[in-house]
Every structure is written in C-alpha cells, then in structure tokens.
Amino acid sequence: GAVVSQHPSRVICKSGTSVKIECRSLDFQATTMFWYRQFPKQSLMLMATSNEGSKATYEQGVEKDKFLINHASLTLSTLTVTSAHPEDSSFYICSAGRDYEQYFGPGTRLTVT
C-alpha cells in the first residue's frame, strides 16, 4: 500500500522561531498533497492544498505568509511555520492523494514554548 511519512514526529521550538515539517510519499508520486491541523479533541482542519510545481492553495483564515508550503518534487512537500507562537502548537498531518484515496502521514506534534 501507499505510505506517507512525516518528519519530525514531534518538535519543540521557542516562540518566534521557524520550524519545517516534511511530508514524503514513499512509494508513489503525489502531484497533490494536503496539510491539516488538529487541535486536541477536535477534528482535522484542512489548511492548504499543495500542488507540485505551483503555489499552494490556502483555506480561508489560514495565513499563507505564516504557513509556507513548498511542493518541490512529486514526493516531497514541506510546511514551514514561521515566527511560531504558542497558539500554533498543534498536531499537523499531511496527506497525499492517489487515485480515489488519500493516504495520511503519521502526523507531527508541534509544541511552541
């Protein structure tokens, strides 16, 4: 089956710094990847759609200058949280699409202190 990985699995950073999260499709090419954020006891909330070779499409209310997405290859998309604040602490999940299904990564736990 298709596998999506994320790195790191958890990260702690200080307020004001930037942190990069990688999402890789390990055994298939993904022209489209999605980034979600999930707060405790809540559902997944779509942040943006990442398209290989083009700009990401952000959902309403998501700051594109704060959450930088780069989909430089067919197997890698990165999410950079810039000038992180404690309220950015959350569980970030990516998914990669193939055919009729989305395959989700294991998630990255971000804690901003």
Add this chain to the structure above:
Amino acid sequence: LAKTTQPISMDSYEGQEVNITCSHNNIATNDYITWYQQFPSQGPRFIIQGYKTKVTNEVASLFIPADRKSSTLSLPRVSLSDTAVYYCLVGALSGGYQKVTFGIGTKLQVIP
C-alpha cells in the same frame, strides 16, 4: 462538498458488532463515501469506500441504501483496539486529488 452528520460518541462491549451511521443528505451523483479511522496522535487510516449497496473488506462492511443519503459502517466483533474516532467523508471518485472536509467524527469506546 456534501456535509456529513454522525453521532459524536458510541460505546460498545468487546465482541459485539458496531454500526455507525452517517447522514449525507446532499450527496452528489459523483460522490463516493469513505470511512477513516484515527487513533490518538496518529494520522487517519483508510477503512472502506463505497458508492452504493454493500461493500465488504477484511475489516469492515459499508451499507449504502438506494437513495445514498446515509451510510452505515459495520465493524464485526470489535476489540479494545478498535477504540478510535471514525470519520465519514463524502467526495468525488478522484478524491485522492481533491480536498475533503472532515466532520467531527464518532468516538467509539470499546468496553471490556
């Protein structure tokens, strides 16, 4: 994107069959129904997908009536490891390339 409605939570004893129903009154002709399972601090995992009637795989069955305005995920003989949140999603066949919207999901608690 069709909106879905599910029960917020359900409890079940080990060994019982669990049925979780999802309402999607505004489902479009091209939409498929997909169910995902999520454990705490993990990404969602695909369970099953269907368009109409009944679909069965090694872990679950999906029942879809003729009007397709609802669907029921059936988990046979649940165990403690089935305790998780289950999400019902509705989207087009090319769902792998289109954004999907997660509802609140159903938190299933399996009791010993």
